[in-house]
Every structure is written in structure tokens, then in C-alpha cells.
Amino acid sequence: MPLPDSFFGSKFAITTGDLEGWLAEALASGGDYADLYFEYLATSSIGMDESIVKSAVQGVSLGVGVRVISGEKTGYAYSDNLSPESIRKACRVAAMIAASPSKVDKTSLDEGPKRNLYPVLTAPTETSLAARAGLVKRADTAARACDPRIFQVQASWMDSMRHVLIATSDGSITTDRQPMARINVRVLARENGGPPQSGFSGGGGRIGLDKFTAAKSPEAFAREAARQALVQLEAVEAPAGEMTVVLGPGWPGILLHEAVGHGLEADFNRKGVSAFSGRVGQKVASDLCTVMDDGAMEHRRGSLNMDDEGTPTRRNLLIEKGVLRGYLADKLSSRLLGQASTGNGRRENYQNIPMPRMTNTFMLAGESDPADIVRSVPRGLYCANFGGGQVDITSGNFVFAASESYLIEDGRITRPVRGATLIGNGPEALKYVSMVGHDLKLDEGVGTCGKEGQSVPVSVGIPTIRIDRMTVGGTAGAIR
């Protein structure tokens, strides 16, 4: 049977019969399961620096990854050549993990369910390069126009279109067309020859170029980057020690990604190496905290119609009113844990083995007015923006780096402070959440998560929250 509406069917003449034959080859030495992941990825990037379009790159990579699972063992091989001989060779290499007679009868493949969470009529990759360069130029112009103290601007655009086809020995063929685009603006500001300070903003998602002309306009990101750099010109040293911390809405949701998200990935938990292992049903956060991971949100950076193993993504409840409810699973860990895949099997590209990963991770809104949350704090720190974070999943210790924060004095946000790292312990930190705002916001679409050398796009979100106790790593000594 030909693959009618498929990119790989029409471009590479791959048929259902080919896929069935290759899966049989992969399972020829035994093994419980095999899959083929075909990927065609076209990317382009345009970078402007000193108001000159200095960098412009485009290219294509394609290949197929072959995986064979036998018990807890995985064999993996890939080819960057889609000739039948190369694919068969990869199947034979992956099959070496299993060493017994074939036990799977010929797989018969059917098309899996279809949906489209990111209907993009015209993908950014299909629009003119000049139109995309135009967005970068607008960002550059807008950032420079903000303030004479802005003296360097780097604006960049990146887009990609990924076509995938996944054929699995449990009988499904799924295909997807996954667009992605983002714009970044980085600026430096300086006052009277003093030290420079930086500001960064950006955003995007699985969206078309038209979205960047309205809500996510280049000018809006440029102004935000400039604002952050100008704020830093006024910043004093950050405080040090334990204190009350208020996180603003949006990207500060990276707290959830580091404090609980990674620790709930099922591979770590099936191995018992996570600080959250064996804690389902236990209290790991205050009653006010309900945390979700949802890969099925429209147009989001972390969204997928189906994960990279062909399982449809969905909304998964991680923490319900403070109680740990479940883990994020891929096919291998779900089978070994005796549950269903949660649709979180993801991989960077065809050269990599899928593993449990987050998608869009966020905390549900509470009932407090964000202004009341700030007013409730006599002395503390308000964090509006962060850089990245990191976690040691075994001890549970995590960090995230505040890039824009302010002192709270007598219930009011006052002076901005320099960048500082916040540190906590995953299963403990959210127990100190004492207020949750009604202003849930997701980030603008800039997150990339790294795990075992593989990067995947993710989103995070959080309403304004108050954490009664968290360690802040400034240089200025204790807050008084």
C-alpha cells in the first residue's frame, strides 16, 4: 500500500510494505518491539548585529532511526541516507541487541489517529526569506529607538519545519508536520561609560509568520529586552540567605520544570534514582499547588500532535492539591512500570533514542490577587524573569537563575537587584507555597530543555506565587 498523504511517501517513495519489511528485519533476532523514526528537518536562521544582517544560514538534514527493544534492553542505529540498503543495515545493527529467534509475526500497519494542534497554513519556512529578514530588522530598529543608552543590539530569527513518519511494530503509522519559529532580541545598555548591562527577550511557537505581526511583534520583544537592560543599570547587589520569594507569572514557571518536572520523568523513577521515586500519593507541595504537563495545547512550543514514539500527547496531572499523582512516561518505562505511555516519549532527532520528557508544564491558577501577594510580604525578593535552571534529580537539589528581580520592602516592590541564583530541594520547596495568584501565564515560547545531551523545545507557566522560604544566592548579605 502506498502512503498517500505522506511526505515520505511522495518524496522518497516509501510504501507501507517497505515499512513492514524493515520492521520485520529489525525484529529478526527476537525483541519485543521495534520502531522506525523518519525525519526530514529544514531550518533557517537570520541574525542581525550592528544593524547588519551578518548571519544567514539554511539547510536540511534527514535520516531514519531504528530502535529494537528486548526486555529492558534497547538497540539503536540510524542512517542519514534513506536508501533501502542503508535502512536495512541500520535495522540489522539495532537488532543485535536481541539474540533469539524472531517472535513477532509480520507487523501489519495502519494509520494512527490524526489531529492538528498547530494548523499553520503557510509555514515560516515557506515564506520569503526577505519577509523573515524584515522581522529581524524591525526588532533591531525598535530596540535602538527605545533609549540612547542602548548601544548593542543582536536580533535573530530561527525557524524549522520537521516532517516525521513513525512506524511501530505494535501496528501504527503516524505522520506529522511540525513547524517552529522564534525571534530573539539581546541588547546591551551603558550609562556614562559605566559597565554594560544586558537584556534579553524572545518568543515564538508552532506558529506562522502572521503571528509575529500582531501579539508577538518584533517591536514588543525589542522593547522588553531594552527595558530589562535599562532596569539592570539601576540594580544593586542581590541579597543572600533564606527569605520569602515572590515569583511573577510566566517564564518563572521554570521553577516547576526544575523542582518537580525532571524528578517525575519515569525513566529516573523506574530506576529509583529520583528524589521523587516511590512517592506517588504523598504530599510533595502545599494544598495550593496543582501542576500539569500538557503536550496537547495549540501552537505551543512544547506541543506535539503525537510524541516521538507515535503516542498522542495529552494533559497529564502531576501534582493535585499538593499530592503527587503520576510520572511522565515513554513506551519503554511505561511498559516496565505497568502503565500506559503518557505521550511524553521525545527525542532531539533521528540520531537519538527517545526518553520521557516534559512538554508544556504549568501550575493551575489560584485565587489570590497578585497585588495582594506582594503586599503580604514585609521583606523579600520579587523575581520577574529568569535565565536557565538545572537539577540534580537524585538529591532533588535544583537551581534557577533570576535575571530580573527586585527587593520587596514593606509590601512594595522597590529597588532592582543584580542577577542571583535561587536554590531549593524539589520535594520540599513547593511545601512553602503559601499564596497562588489568579494570573496563570505561559512563557512566550523560548524554552529548550537539555537531558543526557538531547535538547527539546518546552514551555513553562505559572501564576504569581509566594514561597515563604527559599535560599537566594546574592552577594549583599542577609536581607533585613
Add this chain to the structure above:
Amino acid sequence: MTGTEFPHRNTTGSASPAVAESRCPSPNCPPPDIAARAVRLAMERGATDAECTVSEGDEFTAHVRMRSLETLKEAGSRAAGLRVLVGKRSGSSYTSDLSEEGLRNLVASALEIAAISTEDPSAGMPDAAELGALAGDLALYSDDVARLETAWKIRQAMDGEEAALATDARIVNSEGASFDSYTGSRAFANSLGFLGAYRTSNCSLSVTPVARENGKQERDNWYTVARTPAALEPAVEVGRRAAERALLRLGARKVATTRVPVVFDPETARTLLGHVFEAVSGDSVWRHASFLADKLGERIAPEHVTIVDDGTIPGLFGTSPFDDEGVPSRRTVVVERGVLKRWLLNSYAARKLGLKTTGNAARGLTGNAGVGRGNFFLEAGEAAPADLLRAIRQGLYVTELIGQGVNIVNGDYSRGAAGLWIENGEFAYPVSEITIASNLAWMLSGISAVANDLRFRGPTASPTLVIEEMTVSGQ
């Protein structure tokens, strides 16, 4: 910290004479021929200059966990990247299709996207006189890596993990052990007539055990990496060391917020050197995005601090015969006895600063070159690490840093840390869930001692060093 990465693909390799033939009949022809062919095609189609990188490699991973084989991965790939100049405009492209048709598309794609770039007065190539490659064997490739048998590689991982599990009854679990190997080659050609290629190999063993006591668990890791299997540390020692590191962390406490001397072990000290590298790389300097940008010729550290970049040392991970613009690697003294002497430059940053390239161009496969390091290190001092500790009444010995709280533009430094508390010159107890903070400028001028234990386990290296005071934030 959800995994460990090794210096795999971005390391460089041994010089071998390149073939100047530029016909490319099939995608199976040697990488230098493909690179030269792409450059010639680009010039025929209207580029005024062109440069092409072709990279190919074979990777292998065996991962074992709790005494069973868990993952085997094996594959090879190749790809080409092209950068063209059309006057003062530039465009870049890449592909994994190395057929004649693939190369034609590569050229068309680079020329197409060059058309949307704008003229950059500083765009260009290195001067032809600067091109060249180091002669002689740089010991970057060993056939022994390609010849390793799968069973032997699995056995190394098994032995490493077993040694960790056998070290102590408190080692109760494991994230496993991995043996990785890689062999590859990199070819580079440009329209000024440079054509060069070299091969690299490396292999590594990494072990990550989990220790548990009183309901708390800690993991740590140790690894060995080398260009040849013979230079690897024995698997049993890697496993035992990994276990000892995990055991040392058990019972960690949080300390009260204070200011004390901080000792960086070689693994954490080299992350500091990484920040210094970013701050002295020409790209940060010309755009004033470095806290050191105005400090050339000034004292930035005490007399006993000398920092060198040297891409010529045989067998090391930052060594290569030429950089990613075809300029020979060399030794550059960046900080000499505390005084900032030189930036590290590619040809672009050199033009922006009115200087000459230092042979530090780096790029993955395509695009404008950035600035990369050779072997970037702090020269060893004379004291044993234990002697440095003995001089500290109260302080922190750091063995792990997490997070990205480092700002190269203004030097602000704040990272999560774990390690051992020092009292009266000796280790008192393990500490974790704390941060250390300062500013990189203060930290450099506050390097009060440098030990004699310099070892190269990657392209960046440092001996144990002491910073006289940082803010430790805890309770």
C-alpha cells in the same frame, strides 16, 4: 544536571595530507574532495569567496545498569557545510546529501540566503598568508579505537559499574556506566587554496553510582576520556572513584550564610576557566559584552596566575593542526603573571579589533566562524592541594556547581554548589543546597593560591585553586 556530556564531536584531530583532486563522482568520495568540489562549484556559480567543511564520524555507545546491558547504539553519519561571500555579503548552508546534486543544492542554498544579508564591511576570509597547518603527528587519532570489539567495550562499562557497587554497602543503586567511542574526520577547503583534513578518535568510560543513607540519596560521577584506549584509566578505578565521590556527599548539610575562602577542585575550577575563555574571546570583546573588554594590558589577577591557550599539544582534546578557517593552531599566552595580554581571535574579530587572528576560529559545520579554544588552561603552581587546604581555617571546598548564573557582560557570578566544609585545614562535613556568589573580576583578582595538580580531561583545564573570599548563601 540530567546527564553527563563528553567532549566528543567538537574536538579536533590529526593532520594528514589532503588530496587536491576536486572531481566528486559519488557521495562516497573522500571528505577533502567533497569540500574542494563544493568550493569550486560555489565559485563557478558566482561566489567571490567560499569555504566548506565536511565532517564524518562513527559513534558507539554501550550503557549498562545494575549489571545488565541496557543500551547499544552504533551509527555513522556525514555532512557538509558551506559559507559563501558575494562581495561583502555572506550566506551559509548545510546538507547531509553529499551527492553531486546535493552539493549543487548546497551551493544554490548558500547563494540564495546570501542575497538577504546586508553588506558587512568587516566580512571576509583570513589573509592567504595566514593559512596553513601544523606539520607532524599530533596524536589525535588511533586506529585502536576503531578496532575495539563490542564485547570489550561492554565489559569496560560492566567492570566500572561493578567496582562502584562493590565499594561500599551504601552504594545501593546506579544510574549505570557508559562506554563511548568515536572516530571521525574533518576536512576544510577554501577559495584561497587551503585544503586540509585530519582524523580524530576518542573513547571514554563514565560511571554514575547512587549512595543512600538515612533515607537520603546522592549520586556522583567519574569518568576517563582519551584519544586511545591504552590511555584510559582502568575501569575499576573509575568505578571506585565515582563511588567514593557519591559516598562523600552523604549526610550533606546546608550551612549558614557567610563569607569565606572557597577552594575549587580541578573539575569545578575548569568551569571558571571556561568563563574566562568566554570573556577573552574576541567576539565578546569587540561588542563590549565582556567584563574584561576594557582591561587589555592591565593586571586582572595576582602574579601567580598565568592562563594559556595552546592548540598544539599532541594528544590533547583541544589540539588541531588548523582552526576552522584554515589558520594553524598555536600557543597564545592570554594572562601572563596576572596581566591580561591577548584576546583569542578568529579573522573577523581580528578585523573588528584591528589585530591579527590567533588561529581560534571555530564553527560546527557551517555559518560564520565563532571563537573557539585550543587547550585553555591555568598553569600549575607548586603547592600540593592538601597544603592549600591546610592553610584555611574555615572555608568551602567545591566539588560540584550547577546552574547558569554567570553573566559574562558584567561578571556577576552566582551558582548552586555542593562540596565539603573546611575547618582548621581539614574536611569537616559535606554541604549542599547552597550557592556561592561573587563577581568574576573580584574572583580573578582574589585567586590566592594555585595548586600543582593540572590534568587535561577536556579542552579546558585547571589545577585546584583558592579564591580568598566569596559569599556562601545557605540558611
